[in-house]
Amino acid sequence: MPKDIKKLSKRLQRKVFFGSHEISTNTSRNETFFLNVFSFLTIIVMFSFGYLDVASNKFTIFGVLEMVVGLTLVLNILGLRLTHNITIAKRLLLASVLTMLTVILITGGGEYGGINWLFIFPPISFLLAGKKEGVFWLFGLLIAVMGVIILSVAFPFSSYSQAALNGSFLASLFAVSLCTFTYQLSVEKNESEIYANLEQSDRERRESSVILNNLNIGVVVVDNRGNITALNSSAENILRWRSDELIGKQFIRTIPLFNEFGDPISAENHPLYIKPKGILVANDLRIMRKDGTTFLCQLIGTPLMVSGKHRGTVSTIRDITKEHDAERAKTEFVTLASHQLRTPISAIKWLSEMLMNGDFGKLTSVQSKQINNILSSNERMSTLVNEMLIVANIDLGTLPIQPVLIDVGEVAEEVAEIEMNTIEPNKKINLKIKADKKLPKVYLDLTATKTILHHLIKNALKYTPANGHVSVEVIHTPASKDKHTEEMISIIVSDSGYGIPKSEQNKVFTKFFRSDNIKAFDTDGSGLGLYVVRSLLDYIGGRITFDSTENVGTTFVVKLPVAGMKTHSGHGVQTSSDIVNYLAETAQR
Amino acid sequence: MVKALKPTIMVIEDETLLLQAISKKLTLAGFDVLSCSSGKQALDYLKNIERLPSIIWLDYYLKDMNGLDVLNDIKKQKEWSKIPVFVVSNSASPSKVHAMLALGVKKYILKAEFRLDQIIEVIEEFTSEEKTKPDRRKTND
Numbered sequence: 001m002p003k004d005i006k007k008l009s010k011r012l013q014r015k016v017f018f019g020s021h022e023i024s025t026n027t028s029r030n031e032t033f034f035l036n037v038f039s040f041l042t043i044i045v046m047f048s049f050g051y052l053d054v055a056s057n058k059f060t061i062f063g064v065l066e067m068v069v070g071l072t073l074v075l076n077i078l079g080l081r082l083t084h085n086i087t088i089a090k091r092l093l094l095a096s097v098l099t100m101l102t103v104i105l106i107t108g109g110g111e112y113g114g115i116n117w118l119f120i121f122p123p124i125s126f127l128l129a130g131k132k133e134g135v136f137w138l139f140g141l142l143i144a145v146m147g148v149i150i151l152s153v154a155f156p157f158s159s160y161s162q163a164a165l166n167g168s169f170l171a172s173l174f175a176v177s178l179c180t181f182t183y184q185l186s187v188e189k190n191e192s193e194i195y196a197n198l199e200q201s202d203r204e205r206r207e208s209s210v211i212l213n214n215l216n217i218g219v220v221v222v223d224n225r226g227n228i229t230a231l232n233s234s235a236e237n238i239l240r241w242r243s244d245e246l247i248g249k250q251f252i253r254t255i256p257l258f259n260e261f262g263d264p265i266s267a268e269n270h271p272l273y274i275k276p277k278g279i280l281v282a283n284d285l286r287i288m289r290k291d292g293t294t295f296l297c298q299l300i301g302t303p304l305m306v307s308g309k310h311r312g313t314v315s316t317i318r319d320i321t322k323e324h325d326a327e328r329a330k331t332e333f334v335t336l337a338s339h340q341l342r343t344p345i346s347a348i349k350w351l352s353e354m355l356m357n358g359d360f361g362k363l364t365s366v367q368s369k370q371i372n373n374i375l376s377s378n379e380r381m382s383t384l385v386n387e388m389l390i391v392a393n394i395d396l397g398t399l400p401i402q403p404v405l406i407d408v409g410e411v412a413e414e415v416a417e418i419e420m421n422t423i424e425p426n427k428k429i430n431l432k433i434k435a436d437k438k439l440p441k442v443y444l445d446l447t448a449t450k451t452i453l454h455h456l457i458k459n460a461l462k463y464t465p466a467n468g469h470v471s472v473e474v475i476h477t478p479a480s481k482d483k484h485t486e487e488m489i490s491i492i493v494s495d496s497g498y499g500i501p502k503s504e505q506n507k508v509f510t511k512f513f514r515s516d517n518i519k520a521f522d523t524d525g526s527g528l529g530l531y532v533v534r535s536l537l538d539y540i541g542g543r544i545t546f547d548s549t550e551n552v553g554t555t556f557v558v559k560l561p562v563a564g565m566k567t568h569s570g571h572g573v574q575t576s577s578d579i580v581n582y583l584a585e586t587a588q589r
Numbered sequence: 590m591v592k593a594l595k596p597t598i599m600v601i602e603d604e605t606l607l608l609q610a611i612s613k614k615l616t617l618a619g620f621d622v623l624s625c626s627s628g629k630q631a632l633d634y635l636k637n638i639e640r641l642p643s644i645i646w647l648d649y650y651l652k653d654m655n656g657l658d659v660l661n662d663i664k665k666q667k668e669w670s671k672i673p674v675f676v677v678s679n680s681a682s683p684s685k686v687h688a689m690l691a692l693g694v695k696k697y698i699l700k701a702e703f704r705l706d707q708i709i710e711v712i713e714e715f716t717s718e719e720k721t722k723p724d725r726r727k728t729n730d
Contacts, residue, residue, distance in 0.1 A: 339679065342679040342700065342701045343604055343607070343679060343700075345701050346607060346679065346700045346701050347604065347606050347607055347610070349701070349704065350607065350610045350611075350614070350704070350705045351606075351610055353704050353705055353706070354610060354613065354614060354705065357706070359613060359614065359617055382701050382702075385701075386701075
């Protein structure tokens with residue numbers, strides 16, 4: 001699009017032949033072709049006639065002159081076509097017209113002055129090409145020609161004058177005028193359309209530029225070599241660079257980028273350097289401004305495809321410092337609130353427990369049943385607070401992750417045993433735990449691994465009807481020799497349960513998700529379990545996938561990177577018994 | 590087998606409701622209980638008391654100071670530093686927990702995850718182990 005506009009504006013700048021109009025040869029490709037062929041045919045015909053005259057030994061000045069007219073027209077067209085030099089074309093046209101007038105004056109229209117002249121005018125009108133003024137100019141020419149003919153008839157300069165032929169010559173002139181006029185009308189119509197289009201595209205361009213410059217988001221355009229070609233005023237404000245200082249410079253060399261931990265991002269890993277196949281979203285990047293300060297941003301790169309080819313990237317840069325702070329404040333609030341909740345939860349727990357124990361006097365069976373209800377509700381609240389704390393700490397990046405040597409098979413058995421004790425005693429579930437016989441101990445965070453297993457096994461047991469099957473499988477995959485795949489522990493938890501409806505499968509890992517088919521019969525459940533699992537896996541660098549068919553069962557596959565589990569020092573406030581145990585162990589060392 | 594002298598346990602907990610519950614439960618379990626609702630009160634007690642407690646039950650989050658400060662003060666005094674401390678709390682970051690364990694806390698117990706009688710079991714287990722060892726408790730004449 002900008003290319004077209006450039007072309008059009010070039011045309012607008014070009015001085016135009018005869019007349020004050022701004023657009024000259026705005027003919028379409030077909031028209032140009034037709035006119036070119038027609039012009040050259042005319043010239044060939046003119047030449048042939050001149051040559052015939054010479055060849056048939058009737059060497060006359062008329063024949064020679066006719067060749068001269070043809071030659072000037074060739075030069076004329078070539079001059080305009082090749083050099084785009086209007087002055088040369090103008091002079092050549094004037095020369096050809098003068099030559100023509102001389103021929104007519106001498107020959108009185110001449111032997112061949114009849115319909116043959118018709119061929120001269122389309123090229124002329126083509127060269128005039130443009131506005132109605134061209135037609136008036138042509139009419140002026142006609143009147144001049146007629147005047148000359150009349151003169152040559154009234155005062156014969158030549159013995160060749162033939163009045164009859166002059167009549168047909170005049171008729172041909174009128175025919176040419178008519179053709180020219182019609183043609184020019186159509187040209188003018190095209191022209192006004194182009195004007196309208198130009199105006200519209202100009203307006204659109206202005207609108208877009210106003211929109212772009214008033215956007216709150218920085219926009220930087222780079223070409224396919226990574227050079228900055230354009231940026232809006234927000235980008236100037238955000239980056240504190242002026243656009244003229246940036247345009248033409250390499251984005252990645254001029255504007256340093258850092259990851260969320262403050263490590264510089266190398267050119268190879270630069271989101272804009274790698275030609276994005278689709279839209280690329282990079283969150284929590286830090287960009288360095290001209291003055292050396294940095295800010296947190298979200299960078300979205302969209303490839304600029306022109307007729308199927310990658311021509312560059314349009315990137316939007318959004319300063320997310322404020323929303324990041326707000327998000328952090330919100331999460332910190334949740335952490336604090338959860339902590340404050342823990343104290344009353346403890347009080348309820350302990351006091352109810354003492355009541356149950358008869359520490360405050362003996363209870364009736366109805367009373368102890370109700371106290372039990374209070375206790376189990378309290379337990380749910382306690383679980384919910386714990387889960388919220390984990391989520392909040394993951395969001396804050398403060399959940400401590402400390403890989404230690406563990407046997408995942410043993411951990412799975414331990415967790416499964418605890419979970420089996422929580423299901424209703426009369427609900428029979430066939431639970432199988434399979435672990436690789438040669439399963440090595442690997443470095444994984446114990447709490448994270450337990451939490452993941454806990455939620456997956458708990459869900460499997462809970463959402464499988466009585467007499468169903470649940471299996472937990474632990475598989476160790478060593479790193480491939482080419483290091484293409486890293487060392488992994490896969491945990492596969494499958495059940496013959498109710499399954500997750502297809503329509504809801506895309507929401508499984510969202511906060512507070514509970515599928516419709518289980519909400520109907522089970523009201524207990526926070527909907528945080530799988531969200532916790534997913535968040536934890538994102539946090540430690542693992543993956544989770546699942547496959548589910550309603551009323552057939554669900555299989556979750558978790559992949560834990562053995563080497564890659566990220567260590568987080570965790571200055572957070574969340575503690576669980578496992579963390580405490582781990583800390584106790586290390587403190588004694 | 591009943592000892593003439595009940596073991597004394599000092600409970601430092603700023604939540605009155607919890608303090609009452611803990612005291613009641615510990616009394617029922619056969620302990621002499623010294624209830625303190627602030628860190629300062631606990632340190633004052635230790636300074637003026639005739640017979641030092643045999644065990645300290647410490648909450649981390651206290652209104653006037655935190656458990657780590659109390660612990661530091663306790664460990665500064667040679668006599669006090671011998672008293673086994675159990676931290677029962679909800680609100681300590683892992684680094685604080687680690688610091689307290691390094692200072693010689695016998696056990697850190699997460700309040701919300703344990704029942705009272707479980708905690709008392711843990712303490713009783715510890716005291717019965719201690720009984721087999723020579724009595725290190727200080728007795729003032």
